[in-house]
Amino acid sequence: MLILGIETSCDETAAAIVDSARPAGARVLADVVLSQLDEHRPYGGVVPEIAARAHIDHLDRLIAQAMDEAGLTFADLDAVAATAGPGLIGGVIVGLMTAKAIAAAAGKPLVAVNHLEGHALTARLTGDIAFPYLLLLVSGGHSQILVVEGVGRYRRLGTTIDDAIGEAFDKSAKMLGLGYPGGPALEAMARQGDPGRYDLPRPMLGRDGADFSFSGLKTAVRQTIERLGEALDEQARRDICAAFQVAVGDVVADRLGNAIRTVARPADGRRPTLVVAGGVAANGYLRQRLADLAGAEDYELAIPPQRLCTDNGAMIAWAGAERLAAGLTDPLDYPARARWPLDPEAEPRPFAGV
Ligand code: ATP
Ligand code: MG
Ligand code: FE
Secondary structure (H helix, E strand, O other), rough: OOOEEOOOOEEEEEEEEEEOOOOEEEHHHHHEEEOOOOHHHHHHOHHHHHHHHHHHHHHHHHHHHHHHHHOHHHHOEEEEEEEEEOOOOOHHHHHHHHHHHHHHHHHOOOOEEEEHHHHHHHHHOOOOOOEEEEEEEOOOOOEEEEEEEEOOOOEEEEEOOOOOOHHHHHHHHHHHHOOOOOOHHHHHHHOOOOOOOOOOOOOOOOOOOOOOOOOHHHHHHHHHHHHHHHHHHHHHHHHHHHHOOOOOHHHHHEEEHHHHOOOOOOOOOOOOOOEOOHHHHHHHHHHHHHHHHHHHOOOEEOOOOOOHHHHOOHHHHHHHHHHHHHOEEEEOOOOOOOOOOOOOOOOOOOOOOO
């Protein structure tokens, strides 16, 4: 199956083509990502109106480039998949409308993909991972622990009660003058920092359940910066970054440990799998902490390659392929949605698959 995937929910304009032919395994035939970092950098964060306009300016060209690289025409496709939410609504509409136009013109089915389902299923594009698996989804807008039971079947064990984890990275980095986006910059600084010099809180640590909270940590970073005043030199910045990362690592390991204790291990004695997805999964320190945790809990750890952890079109094409294989396609009047939780109890899909 040849699927075109379109992603425009935030500040990456992306188009990719995935060949989901079995049993040869899935292949990414083209994967084009245009990051709008330069457009948003002067504002220190993503400006929705600028993002939507940039998607309009670049998307058609990126799709043409992806089709070209794959050596395909629209007539060759089996389906067109696009992010239909959650995200910045202007951008989501640009991508979804483009997908609808291609689907209508070429007479192909449309698959409306939940962006989070894209992150959640990506590990199956790059690895042989069977359902069910435990998922830690850590991105710019989300921090969740879910059991992925199957395509479209998610059970949420925990979520953040305030800021998302990537948001905590980005806001802390901004306060430290590290620019935008903050996550990678904060990680680089932390590598040369002493995590023991400043004491930062570990919100929710030791509490029941698997929910997260990061706003207290962000506030503590701000207070530490204010207290230091003029003494906030380069080394102090590095030390705050290192302390921040360790605090995040402690919290994530604690929450995941609780989640792991609530899910049953496979009856056949197979090692269960922990999948990590979303942009923050690119963080090397966090990866190490998760590898340690997986080892201690006798879990298999699966983290997609870095390029597929941050937003991209291949994850949307792949989620589209999985939905198509399950017989789930969507009508051409499928709505774009700013908010769209993964677990159906929180909010059902607007239409059942047809
Ligand atoms: P969502 O998927 O929740 O809608 P998003 O699409 O903006 O949000 P992603 O693109 O998946 O999020 O991830 C972006 C986030 O990942 C940003 O917050 C960024 O700072 C963070 N990030 C990227 N690399 C790193 C890193 N090395 N360390 C920490 N955070 C990182
Ligand atoms: Mg992004
Ligand atoms: Fe994302």
